Amino acid sequence: MDQTSVQAPPATLAMPQNPIRFIVDGMIVEAQPGQSVLQACDDAGIYIPRLCYHPDLAPAGNCRVCTCKINGRNSAACVTPAMHGMSVENDTPQLAADRRVLIEMLFVEGIHPCPYCVASGDCELQALGYRLGMVAPTENYQWQKRKIDATHPDIALDHDRCILCSRCIRASRMEDGKTVFAFSGRGIEMRLTVGADGGLGATQMAAIDKAAGVCPVACIVIKRDSYMVPNGKRRFETAPIGSDIEARRPKP
Amino acid sequence: MMANQGDAVRRFIADVGGDRTRLLDIALAVQKHAGYISDEAVALIADGTGLHAVEVEDTVSFYAFLDRTPRGDCRIRLSRTPISLIKGASRIAAAFEACLGIAIGETTQDGRFTVEWTNDIGMADQEPAAMINSAVVTHLTEADIPGIIASLRSHTCGKNPFPVGSTVRPSLVQAGPLLAGPFAAGDGIRAALALSPDKVIEEIIRSRLRGRGGAGFPTGMKWRLTRKSAGREHYIVCNADEGEPGTFKDRMLLADFPDLVVDGMTVAGYALGAREGIMYLRGEYTYLWSQLQTVLQTRREAGLLGHAICGRQNFDFDIRIQLGAGAYICGEESSLLESLEGKRGAPRDRPPFPTEHGYLHQPTAIDNVETLACAARIMVSGADWFAGIGTKESTGPKLLSVAGDCARPGVYDVPFGLTINELLDRVGAPDAAFVQSSGPSGQAVSPKDFGRQIAYEDLSTGGSTMIFGADRDVVDIARQCMDFFVEESCGWCTPCRVGTTLLKQGMDKIVGGRATRADMQALASMANTVARMSRCGLGQMAPNPVLTTMRDFPEHYEARMRSETFVPTVSLQDALREASRIQGREASKAAS
Numbered sequence: 014m015d016q017t018s019v020q021a022p023p024a025t026l027a028m029p030q031n032p033i034r035f036i037v038d039g040m041i042v043e044a045q046p047g048q049s050v051l052q053a054c055d056d057a058g059i060y061i062p063r064l065c066y067h068p069d070l071a072p073a074g075n076c077r078v079c080t081c082k083i084n085g086r087n088s089a090a091c092v093t094p095a096m097h098g099m100s101v102e103n104d105t106p107q108l109a110a111d112r113r114v115l116i117e118m119l120f121v122e123g124i125h126p127c128p129y130c131v132a133s134g135d136c137e138l139q140a141l142g143y144r145l146g147m148v149a150p151t152e153n154y155q156w157q158k159r160k161i162d163a164t165h166p167d168i169a170l171d172h173d174r175c176i177l178c179s180r181c182i183r184a185s186r187m188e189d190g191k192t193v194f195a196f197s198g199r200g201i202e203m204r205l206t207v208g209a210d211g212g213l214g215a216t217q218m219a220a221i222d223k224a225a226g227v228c229p230v231a232c233i234v235i236k237r238d239s240y241m242v243p244n245g246k247r248r249f250e251t252a253p254i255g256s257d258i259e260a261r262r263p264k265p
Numbered sequence: 266m267m268a269n270q271g272d273a274v275r276r277f278i279a280d281v282g283g284d285r286t287r288l289l290d291i292a293l294a295v296q297k298h299a300g301y302i303s304d305e306a307v308a309l310i311a312d313g314t315g316l317h318a319v320e321v322e323d324t325v326s327f328y329a330f331l332d333r334t335p336r337g338d339c340r341i342r343l344s345r346t347p348i349s350l351i352k353g354a355s356r357i358a359a360a361f362e363a364c365l366g367i368a369i370g371e372t373t374q375d376g377r378f379t380v381e382w383t384n385d386i387g388m389a390d391q392e393p394a395a396m397i398n399s400a401v402v403t404h405l406t407e408a409d410i411p412g413i414i415a416s417l418r419s420h421t422c423g424k425n426p427f428p429v430g431s432t433v434r435p436s437l438v439q440a441g442p443l444l445a446g447p448f449a450a451g452d453g454i455r456a457a458l459a460l461s462p463d464k465v466i467e468e469i470i471r472s473r474l475r476g477r478g479g480a481g482f483p484t485g486m487k488w489r490l491t492r493k494s495a496g497r498e499h500y501i502v503c504n505a506d507e508g509e510p511g512t513f514k515d516r517m518l519l520a521d522f523p524d525l526v527v528d529g530m531t532v533a534g535y536a537l538g539a540r541e542g543i544m545y546l547r548g549e550y551t552y553l554w555s556q557l558q559t560v561l562q563t564r565r566e567a568g569l570l571g572h573a574i575c576g577r578q579n580f581d582f583d584i585r586i587q588l589g590a591g592a593y594i595c596g597e598e599s600s601l602l603e604s605l606e607g608k609r610g611a612p613r614d615r616p617p618f619p620t621e622h623g624y625l626h627q628p629t630a631i632d633n634v635e636t637l638a639c640a641a642r643i644m645v646s647g648a649d650w651f652a653g654i655g656t657k658e659s660t661g662p663k664l665l666s667v668a669g670d671c672a673r674p675g676v677y678d679v680p681f682g683l684t685i686n687e688l689l690d691r692v693g694a695p696d697a698a699f700v701q702s703s704g705p706s707g708q709a710v711s712p713k714d715f716g717r718q719i720a721y722e723d724l725s726t727g728g729s730t731m732i733f734g735a736d737r738d739v740v741d742i743a744r745q746c747m748d749f750f751v752e753e754s755c756g757w758c759t760p761c762r763v764g765t766t767l768l769k770q771g772m773d774k775i776v777g778g779r780a781t782r783a784d785m786q787a788l789a790s791m792a793n794t795v796a797r798m799s800r801c802g803l804g805q806m807a808p809n810p811v812l813t814t815m816r817d818f819p820e821h822y823e824a825r826m827r828s829e830t831f832v833p834t835v836s837l838q839d840a841l842r843e844a845s846r847i848q849g850r851e852a853s854k855a856a857s
Binding site: 076197206209 | 319320614760765766834
């Protein structure tokens, strides 16, 4: 089932007499049939923090950062279909605190040296840490033993920075039709894998693949492509993550 | 050898018609044949099923009973649970280590033996217990070990020796409303066939039967939703992936009352309009495989399965058993479906619910073994009889798996509404200090709550009842429960994958006597976040060992608390140990 692109709804369902309307933090949001809560909120200019969600890919619900209280129950907004009459809490102190803890978990699970990371300023994990007010992790760093895969001529794969969001897995399977990536193992031992003994270099992966461009951190890095935009001028250094979505909100 | 393996793998693929959704069957067959799943086997499986090799790896690497590297021909898996440890599992482990000259987790040089720990194997009433390949040996004593090893050594039939038969003893201690009455194979089906499928569902609704796995969803409503959902096929799945530590009542039913369970599945098949039922049997219960297949075959010959069941035209229904491969999460119904479809057992987001989009996207009802046994009994004895037992919200009988510090461990068939005190009297545990009810996912019950009733509206339980005496440490048991969740978290979502490990480390610090008040507050806060943010029931329940013991046994935490404002997780001596060893200054032993 490919939900990757938001298609125009059939005319009969989109008729104005039968709209899907629901409430997010007291505001009325209108949704197109088939949209998730997160997609409808995006269109309405309401930013729900998220990490594993990517607008071009089917949602997978890995990170849980987009969790909202929907009709009284915590659910991930990326995988919850928008339904008429729903009540959604998004911007609450409790959810902000819980989301911040999730970001912190990812920081201590992997190794994320922001000051000297190529993605600094472009990294969605780092940007969410700032947006959600994470100062420094208070939990123990796990220092897991992970590898760097430099076998590919054009792409580096640094597993220390992988946050297991499954974006590359989904992109490679659904968009590139290659299925280069998958998970292996389970629990805290779960890893991104390319399956091939020879590493990424032994796969069909190409630097122009969708899978190479969707990584929210610096796990998948295109070689010889870094620092084209200098520090200080990168995406999240000029405006906080989510600003682009919030800019869509109609001015009162 | 490799050519042989290639032929074998191709045969296993052909056995399931190259169907990629049967990947678990193929992988289990390769594992059994070769002892592990080699890179060559992965490539062959990918080739034969049309999957990518990396997708095969994704599934195979998920399950504890599938190996990607060679291990010993004899896999000895010792059950490590709070119960097995108080019954002496550590001494059994030491006996195996001494006898084989290896440490737990290692393989002997000749490649004959691997000894390792595994999570609860469903033998809590007969610990210490172990799996030796698929056989189960119970009530182990240290004196047994040399004999077991000698017997295994003298056996030279290649990769899969099974010289040791299973020694599991009957577990039922007290039959009650569910099991005491007479029941012959087919009784439930014949009673159901006197009604229309809708009437069968009405009877189940009137009985107010709720799911026995622990969640307590009304079974009749589940069946009605499934029946009403449009689909090419409808399926009934029996969840026999009984993995909650301390429970074994489903094993008892499958071993000693299989016809009751299969009757229940067949009744469900009739009610749902299903033609196929699948029993998902946990890998730990592989030793029941042959006898369950015999039961199914006997029933086919008796006209109770297959074409025109009990002579009823157009009622065709059969059952396939799917073996699991060591993953607690697959007891969660949506993970179970993923596993049934040949994938890693990661839960699905809902909606859609399995009643609409279940197995192969078709409407599917997934019911616990005991629930299906109840359904068969309701057909025979009636909804009124069933609803007359138990309490207002919890009708009928409940099977309890009782183990630990008590005189008579085993399965008890009791009406809902029984208090913990009454249960402790029956099982012979007058001095219980606390009861871990419903396993690690449940809660530790302190004596002040022993008057509470076992019922959905009070002390809700899937059946696991672990009893601990006064010399057991409730905080350490809670820590062991966290170990379990660390190993069984599927890893799909952040809060459970990372949170279970952080919670375990927090408990380690407390048990190690290094935690301050701030540490305990931070741990409780983290536990609540994991409970709120996790994707499925496993992660939502995983903090329960921490939260329920902190709430009901605060004095045990207070007693361990350090008064300082800060104590590092690791002592300076421990942090420097490796450096000291390298410098030859080991003598400076670590203080606290």
